[in-house]
Amino acid sequence: MMDRLDIDQLARRLASLVPPGVAQAQQDLRTNFHDVLAQGLRRLDLVTREEFDVQSQVLARTRAKVEELERRVAELEAAAATRGD
Known part of the structure; x- marks a missing residue:
């Protein structure tokens, strides 16, 4: 602001x-x-610049966590598919 x-x-x-x-x-x-x-x-x-920066950092951490979880789910799905075959 x-x-x-x-x-x-x-x-x-x-x-x-x-x-x-x-x-x-x-x-x-x-x-x-x-x-x-x-x-x-x-x-x-x-919002203030400080509030914006804090929320940007939160969003970046959340995105990283989502990407990690997506990777993990893909691994689990691949493992389940391998066991199912």
Whole structure:
């Protein structure tokens, strides 16, 4: 998820796009942009990078375990087929 620094930088960039004639309103716009961006991001169902990385590791371990179990089942099926013949 975007942290406060990222939101601040994006709000500053948006405020810098304001025409020079309304430059005095830039700080107010920057604050408003920041608030709107932060509020919008809070409404999204996002996870932190740390949570994502942890779940990726869990998934990798689960995949490895499934592959190992599939290999083991194939061996057992082959052994059963050999005994059955």
